[in-house]
Amino acid sequence: MTRISRRRVALLAGGLVVAFGSLSTRAPAALDMNVGAAKVVQSQPVSACNNAAKSALSSVLQNAVELGGDTGEWEAFAAPDSANGSTAAAAIDCYPLAGAYLVTFTCAAQVPPSVDSATALCTKLATAFDAGAR
Amino acid sequence: MNVKRGLSLFAAALVLVSLSHDPASAAVDLSAGIRHVSDTGSLSDCSGKAKAALETYLPGATESSPGSGEWFAMGQNIATGAASSGATVRCYPLAKGYVVTFVCAVQLPANPYGAYALCLDIAHKFYGGPITPLAAMPTATPLPTGCATTNLIGSWVSDNDPKLTFNMQLNGDLTDNQGVSGNWIIDGSTVTLTYYGNHTLKLSPDGKHLSGPGYNLTRRC
Numbered sequence: 178m179t180r181i182s183r184r185r186v187a188l189l190a191g192g193l194v195v196a197f198g199s200l201s202t203r204a205p206a207a208l209d210m211n212v213g214a215a216k217v218v219q220s221q222p223v224s225a226c227n228n229a230a231k232s233a234l235s236s237v238l239q240n241a242v243e244l245g246g247d248t249g250e251w252e253a254f255a256a257p258d259s260a261n262g263s264t265a266a267a268a269i270d271c272y273p274l275a276g277a278y279l280v281t282f283t284c285a286a287q288v289p290p291s292v293d294s295a296t297a298l299c300t301k302l303a304t305a306f307d308a309g310a311r
Numbered sequence: 312m313n314v315k316r317g318l319s320l321f322a323a324a325l326v327l328v329s330l331s332h333d334p335a336s337a338a339v340d341l342s343a344g345i346r347h348v349s350d351t352g353s354l355s356d357c358s359g360k361a362k363a364a365l366e367t368y369l370p371g372a373t374e375s376s377p378g379s380g381e382w383f384a385m386g387q388n389i390a391t392g393a394a395s396s397g398a399t400v401r402c403y404p405l406a407k408g409y410v411v412t413f414v415c416a417v418q419l420p421a422n423p424y425g426a427y428a429l430c431l432d433i434a435h436k437f438y439g440g441p442i443t444p445l446a447a448m449p450t451a452t453p454l455p456t457g458c459a460t461t462n463l464i465g466s467w468v469s470d471n472d473p474k475l476t477f478n479m480q481l482n483g484d485l486t487d488n489q490g491v492s493g494n495w496i497i498d499g500s501t502v503t504l505t506y507y508g509n510h511t512l513k514l515s516p517d518g519k520h521l522s523g524p525g526y527n528l529t530r531r532c
Contacts (some may be wrong), residue, residue: 210397262338285416
């Protein structure tokens with residue numbers, strides 16, 4: 178009886194260790210980068226782009242900042258986690274044209290652990306931007 | 312009593328196996344904010360320079376769609392085999408000349424230099440300016456071979472049971488012939504083997520034999 182118990186426990190332990198060991202093996206983290214949308218919005222000042230960029234970056238990521246002050250170049254990072262720091266970031270660039278503006282989106286993510294790929298992040302940002310620009 | 316002991320061993324092994332697979336911490340570093348306006352030149356001029364500037368630092372620059380003027384390239388950390396740096400150079404035609412923006416991202420610490428350093432060099436390559444050499448990308452370290460006395464990497468066979476074999480890996484993992492995993496650590500010639508509990512063994516001066524209570528192993532080398 179004792180021998181059977183020991184064997185069962187050993188088998189259970191071995192099986193679970195192998196199972197959990199396999200599950201916890203992870204692919205190496207890789208940088209993912211996306212050249213997001215670029216578009217020209219007619220009949221709008223660049224300030225509208227800046228407002229929408231700040232709003233979109235703040236809603237999808239956090240702490241959107243305009244680089245250098247009144248440049249139209251915005252960036253933000255994902256909330257850092259204790260193990261990795263920020264694992265996603267994005268930039269929105271607003272450039273004034275005659276009676277219009279040009280806006281571009283660029284995104285980067287470290288996958289894993291980021292749940293969003295860079296493409297997904299840029300799609301979210303473009304959607305949030307459009308909502309804010311209306 | 313036996314069941315209790317077994318469960319304790321299992322719990323210890325589970326914790327060790329989980330810990331051994333924790334990934335190294337890493338973070339994304341992004342650099343935006345470099346923009347250049349040229350009063351002269353066409354979109355194709357900008358594209359040609361964008362491709363050349365990117366390929367000075369990253370291999371295989373591609374245009375996101377032909378004629379778009381949006382260029383992109385990624386660099387790989389050879390040691391990890393994963394992408395660790397990337398950059399975009401985006402050109403847009405103006406009534407006179409063009410505007411070009413530079414955005415870079417790197418994964419730290421896998422990449423040996425930051426996103427700003429990469430972007431500044433790409434931008435300066437594009438429109439002129441001082442170039443600062445970037446730190447070299449680490450190269451793959453060849454796996455140690457033979458019966459080294461500083462590690463246990465390789466195949467081992469039990470002296471008591473030739474069917475019981477172990478494969479010891481570079482990262483300190485070990486796996487037996489039935490797929491059961493554990494860990495190894497070496498300090499001088501003292502080896503701690505975590506495999507159904509912790510075992511303290513001694514490595515022979517020739518690096519070929521491990522011996523101690525419960526286990527006597529010989530390395531195939």
